[in-house]
């Protein structure tokens with residue numbers, strides 16, 4: 497294998513952040529003094545296959561994938577985006593009588609991307625209505641915007657969306673919908689993880705990432721990724737997050 | 749553990765003597781008031797291997813009615829409600845000490861004598877192959893499940 501490090505970002509990043517990640521990759525190359533290739537995979541399964549084949553050295557991982565990477569694939573935590581957690585909203589059409597979680601009935605049609613966090617957290621938010629996955633018709637989509645469109649076309653009754661994506665929708669689109677519930681979990685977030693070829697330099701990288709918050713230019717760069725700074729992520733922090741996620745995987 | 753302070757409990761209330769698994773007793777005051785579970789939140793706490801609270805998130809603190817300072821360092825049974833059967837917690841401890849997850853519906857007692865229902869998961873925190881403590885994550889249960897749990901616990905005691 498050549499010396500180029502392979503970097504990848506969880507496919508659930510908002511599309512308008514793409515150029516921000518490429519700029520960040522350039523920053524990484526300069527800081528690490530070696531070449532770093534940013535590969536954006538088309539979906540979670542393609543990215544997981546690349547990890548399994550040892551083609552990933554640095555990953556901005558979805559929290560549910562972080563479990564596998566840290567516990568079974570020798571990745572170590574480096575940093576997390578400050579103040580950012582993975583939250584989910586469940587929405588229905590503004591005109592819908594389905595205006596509260598408890599009003600939802602078995603048979604409800606749910607539009608949802610295949611992102612593991614959105615789906616799992618969304619299902620938990622439906623538990624107060626006594627709905628299990630068997631009570632739902634899930635309509636898979638590729639993008640949060642498409643989930644919202646399924647809803648507006650009347651092909652779905654509710655949609656699960658990443659709260660960040662929903663908040664980024666146009667006012668017009670948001671006004672055609674109502675939020676039935678918004679999660680406030682806080683303890684679950686994306687994480688930058690270093691793979692086996694990079695673990696020896698993880699501490700050095702962590703230091704450089706955290707220092708970005710002290711430089712106006714670097715903060716501007718991070719602004720393009722929609723967070724103000726990187727925060728150091730320690731093994732115990734990510735172990736705790738994984739413990740929380742493990743409890744969520746078990747159904748009620 | 750200290751007895752509950754009836755000064756924080758709006759009457760009418762009943763007084764109950766709780767006996768814990770280690771034989772210690774605590775006087776608690778109980779009202780019928782239910783505190784609604786906050787939508788969308790998870791209530792998270794961690795304990796050491798002896799069940800002493802080491803961490804509580806904001807939702808945990810708020811729902812308990814205590815301050816964080818009053819909670820950390822206390823045994824987790826500070827929340828035990830007299831309507832909860834001993835068998836449920838015996839099962840919880842047996843499960844997590846075997847290294848397994850435990851799930852169940854729990855009625856918790858607040859500092860003000862009220863209560864709140866949760867669907868709780870408890871998991872051992874395994875680090876380098878050794879359990880170093882436990883984490884519990886609670887979710888909002890449906891009314892139907894709460895009704896079932898109430899009936900089942902009434903029969904158990």
Ligand SMILES: Cc1cc2nc3c(=O)[nH]c(=O)nc-3n(C[C@H](O)[C@H](O)[C@H](O)COP(=O)(O)O)c2cc1C
Pocket residue numbers: 767768769770793794795799823824825826827828829832834837840854856870871882883884
């Ligand atoms: C991580 C963890 C979380 C717990 N959460 C609760 C709780 O929310 N409410 C509760 O009454 N007991 C909880 N327990 C069980 C208590 O430790 C205790 O067993 C229970 O209150 C009954 O008291 P006793 O076992 O001393 O009789 C928890 C235990 C652990 C390990």
